[in-house]
Amino acid sequence: MxxxxxxxxxxxxxxxxxxxxxxxxxxxxxxPAPDQTRMTAEAATEARYKDLNAKADAAEGKTPAPAGTLPPNASAKDAAAAAAGAAAGAKDSAATAKLMADATQSIADMWVAREAKDKAFxxxxxxxxxxxxxxxxxxxxxxxxxxxxxxxxxxxxxxxxxxxxxxxxxxxxxxxxxxxxxxxxxxxxxxxxxxxxxxxxxxxxxxxx
CATH class of the missing domain: 3.40.33.10 (CAP)
Incomplete structure (x- = not known):
């Protein structure tokens, strides 16, 4: 139907x-009449879920490869560049890890919203x-x-x-x-x-x- x-x-x-x-x-x-408060919360939860999981999917597999070992004759400039690259990579990895954690939490939040809707009716x-x-x-x-x-x-x-x-x-x-x-x-x-x-x-x- x-x-x-x-x-x-x-x-x-x-x-x-x-x-x-x-x-x-x-x-x-x-x-029961529509509960606008619950419906607004549902919409916000779902929007966050979709946004975070789309970003997590895009970030997956893009973690930079670890920096190679510097040769014995590397200059101070080379060492500084390598250190800066490693720091940037660590920062990106931390941001990606947080994104994945937030995306996982958003999945749990969606389950809670679904259960709340089921209970309401x-x-x-x-x-x-x-x-x-x-x-x-x-x-x-x-x-x-x-x-x-x-x-x-x-x-x-x-x-x-x-x-x-x-x-x-x-x-x-x-x-x-x-x-x-x-x-x-x-x-x-x-x-x-x-x-x-x-x-x-x-x-x-x-x-x-």
């Missing part, structure tokens, strides 16, 4: 609540569209699967319902299970303690931008 078609159903609020990663997210009718739900169409449906709190699984369901009941249908614990900490007959799509169940806190249907092969 394309974004315009999704909005045309009347089931969604018309103003986006997140543009993080290039996807456009909307809440269901009656859901875990109970109320949201719908996320990539440029090519629908990417994710986060269910509202009252939603249940055909087997009666939803927010508040115990982890034991979740495993009993879907353990034989491919339910697995992913690295993300969520329980995931493929959607039968829909290649690439999967259910994702967020668990807090011993209960389901939220669930979504998502195709992670579809990239936001």
């Amino acid at each position: 394309a974004k315009d078609a999704g909005l045309a159903t009347g089931a969604l609020e018309s103003v986006p609540v997140s543009l993080l990663d290039g996807c456009t997210d909307f809440v269901y009718k009656g859901g 875990l109970a109320t739900g949201r719908v996320s569209f990539a440029a090519t169409g629908l990417r994710e449906l986060v269910a509202p709190a009252e939603a249940k699967t055909a087997e009666g699984i939803g927010a508040g369901t115990t982890l034991e009941a979740l495993q009993q319902a879907y353990g034989a249908k491919g339910l697995q614990l992913a690295k993300s900490g969520k329980y995931v299970m493929p959607v039968e007959g829909q290649q690439g799509w999967q259910y994702e169940f967020t668990v807090d303690g011993d209960k389901v806190a939220g669930m979504a249907v998502v195709n992670r092969d579809i990239k936001c931008a």
